[in-house]
Amino acid sequence: MSIVTLGVDLGKTVCSLVGLDAAGKVAMRKRLRRAGLVAFVLNLDRCVVAMEACCGAHHLGRVFDGAGFDVRLMSPEYVKPYVKAHKNDDRDAEAIAEAATRPTMRFVRIKTQEQSDVQSLHRARSRLVSERTALINNLRSLLLERGITVAQGRKKLEAELIVFADEEHPDISPRIRGLIEDMRAQWRSLDARIAAFDKEFMTMAQEDVAAQRLMSIPGIGAINATAFVAAVGNAEAFRRGRDLAAWLGLTPRQASTGGRQKLLGISKRGNRYLRSTLIHGARAVLHRLINEPSQLGAWLRDLSARAHKNVVVVALAAKLARTIWALLRKEQGYQRVLAA
Known part of the structure; x- marks a missing residue:
């Protein structure tokens, strides 16, 4: 039995395996418990081991790659077109x-x-x-049901809750006051835990050269920098900066046909966490950049004159994604270019 390509459909407890020979014909079908998967594959002749990039795939990929196998991980959406009718685990592995x-x-x-x-x-x-966020929304609804509205913003709600703690309110019973105090304690605990993570990410960024380069970009802090380095490494998987922006879902969707180009909103594909943090960073720094005498500032001013602010923020996020790719690939810091 000569297997050239081994497809593995990973399951929580049972995995399906399909082996293809040099002609692309099915040479083996097998089901194994996940605990015995590694031992079985390591006993095979060195071949291509293909898996979907799902939970546990990167760990198995490191194990098989270290043993000399050619490991190929793919996005599940790219595998789906190869699944024949009447989907099951065996056909998933074959696909x-x-x-x-x-x-x-x-x-x-x-x-x-x-x-x-x-x-x-x-x-x-x-x-x-x-x-x-869910806790804060719960607190707001709790107060709103008693006719108390609070202005938007975490700080304003926090200040309002301090007033309730110090003063009696006719619309809030003692039991609900105790509930609010309990929720405030949970809020403080969550703030402390989030702050601890932020401090840890800052320490990581200060010790990582690539993260320090990214932090020189306006709108990129320790959280964004460490997240991007962890997700894309040196960005060698992307041929150009636009490919990274497309992977983040920051490029327009297309509905083109008959030679006519029709662009829609951004695709919102890829890593949602990276996209959201990048957009938050772009929104935070937009006001400062738009007033700078740089090429980026001139571009933002021209775009702001003809587009909604949210469109400008997303366009700036896409620009930052391209800049991140350039800095990771060229291994250099950010340099501001003055407008001509």
Whole structure:
């Protein structure tokens, strides 16, 4: 049995394997429990091992790559067109193997253990921020049900809650006051935990040369810098800066036909966390950049004169993504270019 390409459909407990020979015909079908997958694959002759880039794929990719296999990870959406009718695990594995043989297929780079660790920290921080946002929204609805409206902004709500803690309010019962105090304690705990992550990311950025280069870009702080270094490394997987912006979903969708180009809104594909943090950074720095006597400032002023502010923010985020690619590939810091 000569296997040239092995497609692996990863499951939580059971994995499906399909091996293709040199002619592309199915030479093996097998199901294994995940615990025995590594031992089985390592006993095979060295071949292409293809998997979808899902949970656990990067760990297995590092193991198989270290053993001399040609590991190819792919986005699930690129594998889907190769799945035949009546989808099941065996056909998923076959589709993965077939997709890996295509010369135009785009593959995902295997992340190092350090990159995976940093990304896990970012996911943990993002989860805490989401919990804090949900808690704040719950507090606002709790007050609104009692006829109390608070202006937008976390600081304003926090100040209003301090007043409720110091003074009696006729519309708030003692039990609800106790509930609000309990939620305030949760809020303070979440703030402390998020601040601890922020401090850790700042320390990481100060110790990483690539992250320091990215932090020289306006609108890029420690969180953005460490997240991008963990996600794309030195950005060698992208041929140009626009490819990175497209991977982040910051380029327009197309609905072109018959030679007519029709551009829509941004695609919002790819890494949602990176895209959102990049847009937040662009929004925070827009007011300062738009008044600078630089080429970037002139470009922003011209764009602001004919587009909505939100469009300008997203366009600036796409520009920052291209700049990030250039700095990672050329290994140099950001240099502001003055307007002519």
